[in-house]
Structures are given as C-alpha cells and as structure tokens.
Amino acid sequence: MTSAKPPAPSPAPEEPSAPDAVAAGGAPSPSASSFAWARRRASVVRFWQHYRTHRAGLFGLAGLALVALAALAAPLLVGGDVQSVTRAPGRALEAPSGRFPLGTDQFGRPLLGLLVWGARISLTVGLLAAALSVAIGTLVGVLAGHYGGWAATVIMRITDWFLVMPTLVLAIVLATVMSRSVWTVIVAIGVTSWPTTARLVRAQTIAVESRPYIERARALGGGHGHIMSRHVLPNVMPLVLAQTTLGISSAILTEATLAFLGLGDPTIVSWGGMLQDAREAGAVSSGHWWYLAPPGLAIAFVALAFTLCGRAIETVLNPKLGVPR
C-alpha cells in the first residue's frame, strides 16, 4: 500500500474507512466500525505474517524488546541510586570483578548499572527525536505535495537547504546555543534530520493524490483538510513508520555523538555521556577498555536492532523491494 501501485484489490485498511462505509450503505454504524476494525486486525495479522519471514527483522525486534525491557525495569534491576556519586559503592576505575561485572567508573559507580540506566536516556532521546523529526518531515512533505505551486517550491528549497547542511554540524550549533538538557538534544536532532522524510512523504503524497479516488473525494466536496488527513495521511503512514524506525537508530547515534562531544546534559547518564566521562577520566590513554567498550557496543547494538526492524518493515510494506532478506 505504500507502493505507487494503482489501488490494489487488497485494500489498505484505511482507504474505504468508516465514513465511507457509513456513507455508502447507511448501514448501522456498529457493524460498519466493527467491519473496519476486523479489516484492520486482519491487515495487522497479515503484516506480522510477512514480517515473521524476515529473520533479521525478528532478531532486531528481539534485541529491541530486550533493551526496552531492561530500560523499563531499570529502577527494579539496578535501583535509582546507581546514578548517585555520593553513594557509589566502589573505588574509582575498578576492573571487572564478581561484584562489579563491568567494573566501575571514575566515581566508583558500577558500570553495568549505569549501562542499564543509560538505556533509558538513549532510547527516550532516540524515540522522541525520531518522532519529532518524522512529524516535521511528514507535515512539510504532505503540505508541499498537496498544495504544490510556489509555496511548495519555497518549502522544498528550504528542505533542500537543510538536506545539504551536515546534520551533525547543525545539531552541534543548536546544542551549543541552547541550554544543556535532554530536551535540547531532542530538539537539536529533531529539527535537523527531517528533510529526508519530507522529500519521501512529498513524493508519496503526489503519487497518492493522482489516484482516482482522490478526485472522487474532491468531487464529493472533500476539502484540503479532509483529503490530507483522511486519504493522504493514512497512505503515507506506512512509509512514515518505516522512516521512523530507521530514523531512531540515527537519532541514537547522533545523541551519543553530541553527548560524547560534551554537548549533552553532563548530569544525566546516557551511553554517549558515559563515553565522554570515560574520555575525561583518561580511560582511553590509560587502557581502561572495560569503561569504553560496553557503552559503545550498546549503542551499536541498539542502532543495529532498529535498523534491522526498519528494513524489515520497509520490505513488508513495500513489495517493490522484493525478496525477503
């Protein structure tokens, strides 16, 4: 359904959705909405059946579930005290041992606990920043694709400008001028990484709007808002979903980069922040590899998991991408 294929007989769940059904038959609404729900459920099941065939996607999903579980259960697993420097249990930079499986940081805090706790920030920032970026991108893309004309030209030139600007540099500038906090990082990543989504969504919007049922809707009196929200948006959603999943991994990487460059909130534990702390403690030159490796590997692992999931979703939703990988 994300494809540019002409309206397939296997319908997207949204296309002739509830209002259409009501308008068509004047049938009692409970049955119409339950019909719609049944179709939605069926399409979710179909999606899952397709997704299940992608082994890499399943690996990614399992990895994500693991990390998400650890992040959610962090207060139970390691306790909220793990961030405390004044109540740190160990000595500075202890090597891995039975008591501290990954050793300690320069404050004597257990690195395993920090790693688990850091997952919360990394995931939160990754998800929110990607959501923000995709939201902006979708809004810009749908508006530009729907209205066209000089406004669209202006918007797309702005998009192009953001597209050629190196994201990281722009994010660094933003993070520098704004105060140091998690929200700054989210905003900095969000407002710098939306152009790709905007371009994709715009193309998809134009493709969708060329379909006959859009003309039909317009002929029946559907306004701009109706067409964009009822017809275009549901059709670009799958694309947006895939884009979000892929965007999360790059957002997590950017967050880690910003934190590593010392632009994050220094008082909050995140994976990138841990790398920065390791660097400041001199762990690199003094050979304390156990301080550096785990957060780095964790970042790589989560980014990989999201990418695998995103690829799988993309393949399922876009049959043109073809063979399951």
Next chain:
Amino acid sequence: MVHSVPPRTPRQPVRQRPRLRLLPASAVASAVLVAATVLPVQPLLPAPQQAEAAGDRAQVLTVAVSQSVDSLSPFLAQRLVSTTVHRLAYEYLTNYDAKDARTVPGFATAWQPSADKLTWTFTIRDDSKWSDGRPATAEDAAWTFNKMMSDPNAATANGSFTANFKQVTAPDAKTLVIELKKPQATMTALDVPIVPKHIWEKVGDFSKFNNDKRFPIVGNGPFVVTDYKVDQYIRLKPNRDFWRGAPQFDELVLKYYKDGDAAVAALQKGEVSFASNLTPAQAAALKNADHIKVNDAPGRRFYALAINPGARSKDGKRFGNGHPALRDPAVRKALFQTVDRESIIDRVFQGHAVEGQGYIPPRFGPYFWQPSAEQKIAYDPDAAARTLDRAGYRKNAGGKRVGKDGRPLDLRILCHATDPNDKAIGKYLQEWWGRLGIGLKVECLDNVSDPWLAGDYDLAFDGWSVNPDPDYVLSIHTCGALPATPKDSGATDNFICDKAYDSLYAQQAVEYDAAKRAELVKQMESRLYDTGYMNVMAYPNAVEAYRTDQIKSITTMPEAAGNLWGQDGYWSWWSAVPADDGDGGTSGGGSSSTAVAIGIGAAAVVAAGLGLLVAMRRRSTAEDRE
C-alpha cells in the same frame, strides 16, 4: 617533541622524474606504511633523529596545552598560558629563584630603596637586547610603567602593581627610579612584563590590541614568539642573545590538545614531550610507561567555589542575575557546610590534591593560613539544614527550600566544559545540596568568561595560580578591582568588595617587614573566609609527565618538589636539555635501530615482491596484446 627536521635541500628536481618511476615509488611508500603499521610504532618514531648526525637538525620541544590564550598583550593577559608565554618572551624587573622563590635579578641587576622606602632605584642590566637588535634600557621599563599609570586600559592585567606609583623615570639607560605614594611591599616582586617602547608606543587602543598580528613578537626574554594560531599552536624560538644563556632546544611549541586524553596519547607516541593536568588514571598508567616520567608535586593553585555576591561596578550599579538569596550569609554558610572536601580529595582528585583551607596554598608557607576550630565551616549537613531553617528557608511540600519571598533556592553553577574536575564535583554538589533542598544546575561552557564578567551566575568553579608574592591574588578581591561600569571588565575575580578586607589589603601593601606582612595576609585570608564568598576546596597537585627520551633534564620549581608547567619564572623551558644532545644517546637507541633495520628489511621485501608482481603483470598484458 624532539623530532628532527632535516635541513631543507633546495631545488630538488622531484617533478622531472619519468612518470613510470611513480609506480615503484608508491609501492615502496606503501610498503613502508605497511611495515610501520605492523611493527611497533613507538620505537620507529624517534628513529630518524638517531640515525642522523647530531649537528643538522632542529630539536623541538613540544608542550601540550589546552587553555586558550585570552590575549598576547602583556597588559591584558591574565590566563596561565598567556602569562607563561610572557614569562618566556619578556623580562621582568626581578625573577624568582627556582630553588626557594627568593627574588633574584631579572631585567634589573640590583635595587635600592631610599631611607623612607618611597623611592626605589633599580639598576637595569646593559646586556639585554630586544630581539630586533635594539638595546633594552631603563627607558623601556619607565615607559611600560608610565603607560599602565596613565592609561586605565593598560592597567587591566597588572594594574595592582602600579596603582600606588607616583612617578617613574629613567634618568639614564641603566637607572630606573620609581617614586611611590605610600610604601609598597611588592617592589621586588613586580610581575609586570617590560615591553619595548619603540614598538608599543605605536599602539592606539590598549583594550583592543592583542599583540598577535605581527610576528616575531619583539621581546627580550629567553624565547621569542614567532607564530601563533588561535587554539592551534604558539611557536617560540630561543633568544640566542639572552643574557642568562640561550635555551638549548631549537624551538618550543605549545601545541593545543583540547582533549586531555589526546594529549596523553600524543605523549605516549612521542608527538609531544610534555603534558600537564593529568587525571589520576592517566598518571597511574603513565607511571608504568617507558621513557616517561610523571611529576606529581604540590601545586601553586587553589581550586575554589565562588559565590556571586551580587555583581556590581565601581559606580555602584548592580548588574547580572545572581540569585539574591546568596547575599544572605546564612545561605552561603549552609552551602559550604554541605561541601565535603575530604570526599572531593579522596574521590575526585584521588589523593592528587591537598584539602583546601585558607586562600593561599601551603606551598607558600609564610602566607598559608588555616581557619581556627570555631571559625571553620566543617562538613555538617545537619547543621546546614538547621542554619537554613533558622534563616527562614524552609522546605516546601516538594522538598525544596523556599525563601521568604517565595523564590525557591534553585542555583546555577558555572563550570568549565574543558575541566573534568568541575563536572565531577558538580555532580557531588548536586547531590549534597539536593538533599538539603537546594536545586543546582551545572552549566558547563567552553567560554565561562562572558556570563562571568556579566555577573550572570550564582556560583562558579574558580581557581588561580598563586605567585610567591601573594599581592595579585589578594588584589582581585578588593573594591578597587571592580569594573568601572557594568560594561567594563575589571581585574576582579568574583565582585567581592569588603571594607575590612580592603583596609587589611592596604596595610599589607605598605608593610616591608616580611613577618608582619605575612600576619596581615593571614588576617585577610581569615576575613575572606568569614565573608563566605569563596570556599577553597582543594589545592590540586601539579600532575604532569614528560618524555625522558626527549628531555634529558628539566628544572622544577621549587627544585625539590615542584611543578614544570606554569612556573613563576621561565626555569623549566629555559633549562630543558634535549635528551640526545651530545654523547651517550638514549637507552632506546639500540632497540629502535633494530626496529628500523627490521622495518627497512620488511619494506625492501615487500617492495621487491610488488616490483616482481608489477613486472609479471606487465609481461602478461604484453603477451595478451599480441
């Protein structure tokens, strides 16, 4: 680093080689690269200098630095890196002995006060020349002091020394006469770089001129600044005519490493000869490294928390947005009562520091002061809570302390983004004060000067290197150091202005009796302690390391157990002796020449193999063509 720069052979016809040669040439180059990556790099690096003869190469001493230069103008510079450069590039009237910091001759060979101690006559040496060849005379010194007395912009950095000068004259090239309004204790410790009059009299606005456009910078110190790129490097060449004797290295480069770990990695590889400000982990790792000596000595710095007392200027205007509750002594006391200095020494500095007491570090014995038992603000969180309760800052439902005006005690602290200690201690403060009900936001900036000078801070991490004569670090807390108007920047450290302190400062400044002066200085420290704007948390050690295969010997100050970077003189870099200068060579010589032999051998084998391969392929294509 001590790397060798082979003398440039002029006009070598590189370009005119036949093109075909490029292939084997690149093959050899890549083979060398391969060999370099396979073989241990460390012994290979210093190899060329040992292979070559000693005469025709430049010995470069590279020092890793991280602090940005505030200005290369001696009239504006206050940061340690800048004043260090000025120590090297200009002469001061007097210098401090490397052994025990007593006053020794510098630009002046002798000095004589009059009976009433109001007229000082300095005899200027006649064997000092500016690096452009002109003689350096008493006239230059007189001009420098007169400029600082007449132009407030020229008095920004060192104005405390000349504020009491009545008249400075140079009756002849060898005599400098300074007349004072009142006696002045710092007359043999005037830490003012003397600049060449014939260069500086052309300068218009001293508040804007940073002395970093024309190189080499004309000076008469042991080194001459030949080049400077902001946050990249400062290059200095030895002054061959320096009266005390020329430095032995051919070049001194202060190279910027904004990242401490990168500086240490460069030290380990031999790219730099010296790195300072090591973290405990780095010091521990470097102690076990070959050819590296770690110098861990009592420092001359104090490391403090400064509380904004409400920034103001001399014209009485208040500015900045410091939290008003901090003007309440009870709040300040409670804050300091919750700072566990022992923990900071133990956990953050990991023993590489001494617990802070008074303002001046114990290294300067005569001036070192400790608070008495009843005066001391000891670590006692419960007492801090009581102090705040009594002062009317009670906890609200959310556990936050709220003032009578309803404003919660939410504070900010300015932290240097480049200083790991600031961030680390920030975390501790957040927790300590958080338990007390005081919120703390740690604002780490690359450039703390802007909010600091504007008074836009509540607390700040503060630290100064103290000179053997403490006048300067004492002067920055007097009312006289405040900026003239909110728009100006004064020499003040923390906008402190206290009558009692100022009168003590005035007394010590005119006291020639060393013991009595020390007593007054201690009283000042006591007063500063009681005002509760400054809390000295620690006296950090100077933890630094240098490569013994590049620097054979170097003078610490004090010689017994002292620092190398940021001395009160030019002793360390002036005295540094290149490691393989003259006989003996270094212990690493044998192994590195073996490594070179292996490297060359490997390169030859690989090159031969590649050559064979190329030849065969050429032949095969030739056959194919036919």
